[in-house]
Amino acid sequence: MSTPISGLVKQIHGNNGNSWLIGQRFVLHQTKSAEEPLWRDSDGNCYSLAPLSDDIPPATEIPSGxxxxxLHDCANISAVWDFGDVVLKIKLFQTRKDATREHATLDWLANQKLNFAIPQVLHYSADDDKSYLFSTRLPGITLNSAWPSMDEDHRQYYVQQVANICIQLSSYTSRRIGGIDGSQLHDSWLDPFSYDFRSETLLANSTQLGMSSTEFFFSHNDLAPGNIIVDPQEKHLVGIIDWESAGFVPREWISTKFAVGWGLDLEVGNISGLSETDWRERVHQALRENGFPDVSDTWKKWYKKRCSDLEKTAVNCDVV
Structure with missing residues (x-):
């Protein structure tokens, strides 16, 4: 793809700057009224999405700020834009082409009785190599942003809330490891390096790790502090975003992921006195106290061996 993914949303010339070209696939219009808008925001503006005609309108990149x-630009793999009450995520499929789509998981979750909020899907479409997802934006800030200014009571409150969410989600079970629609489950920590996410491969890996292989439990699988939305003023967990790695996994994996997954670390930068691993270590401990088994020591040995076996091929041993 020649255009960087962060450059796939452009402002169309004219129309007072209220129209945008979306990946040479759609045109998004902002107007004061519309018969059937994709959404109407809290300011009363209407947003309508239309397929692009044969003629691509002249458009320019959106200036920074x-x-x-x-909002987010990840290594030319995915990008997220803030349209006020709605966000747009464009993501390359890469190794996720056969995985359950995030919108399918969100639509399924919308029919469950949850005690926390999730984004509402407004529009999903895809072309050969990427997906486009418009969804509602949850009000609040990320736990990652709120964590440094929290006192100990607030931090432990959110740890327990997320542990409770893990417990609630795990009440949904399946006889097969994978996504909610039977497609592949994309979790690189369950198959580092080769990225083979077929059910039989993940099952074999789970068995090697000593995890259960007869019943599987629904899990978000990426509960990093940046995916948890909170209202720190009201001491309230608003909801959870970014469900693209969710699916049915062995019960042991739910707690183990927090123990081994450095992708769930806090992004603390140079803030003195904060540990990057504090968040996930606390949730791991809370889950263990709630009876979730753990195979983290076995996983670390397994990962180290797989990494060692690949060193001579100059493979990067970071999980992505």
Missing amino acids: SFPYL
Whole structure:
């Protein structure tokens, strides 16, 4: 793909700057009224999405810091834009082409009785190598942003809330490891380096790790502090975002992921006195106290051996 993924949303010339080209696939219009808008925001503006005609309108890149705001740009793999009450995520499939799509998981979750909020899917589409997802934005800030200013009571409160969410989600079970629709489960920590996410491969890996292989439990699988939305003023956990890695896994994996998954670390930068691993270590401990088994020591040995076996091929041993 020649255009960086962060450059796939552009402002169309004219129309007072209220139209955007979305990946040479759609045009998004902002107007004061519309018969059937994709969404109507809290300011009363209507947003309508239309397929792009044969003629691509002239458009320019959106200046940094201008609306819609680029919230996230991950290594030219995915990007997220803030349209006020709604976010747009564009993501390359890469090794996820056969995995359960995030919108399918969100639609399934919307029919469950949850005690926390999730984004509502407004539109999903895909082309050969990437997906486009418009969803509602949860109000609040990420736990990662709120954590440094929290006192100990607040921190432990959120740890227990997320542990409770893990417990609630695990009440949904399956006889097969994978996504909610039977497609592949994309969790690189369950198959580092080769990225083979077929059910039989993940089952074999789980068996090697000593995890149960007869019943599987639903899990988010990526509860990093950046995916947890909170209202620190009201001491309230608003909801959970980024469900693209969710699916049915061995019960042991739910707690083990927090013990071994450095992708769940806090992003503390140079803030003195904060440990990157504090968040996930606390949740891991809370889950253990709630009876979730753990195979983290076995996983670390397994991962180290797989990494050692691949060193001569110059494979990067970081899990992505």
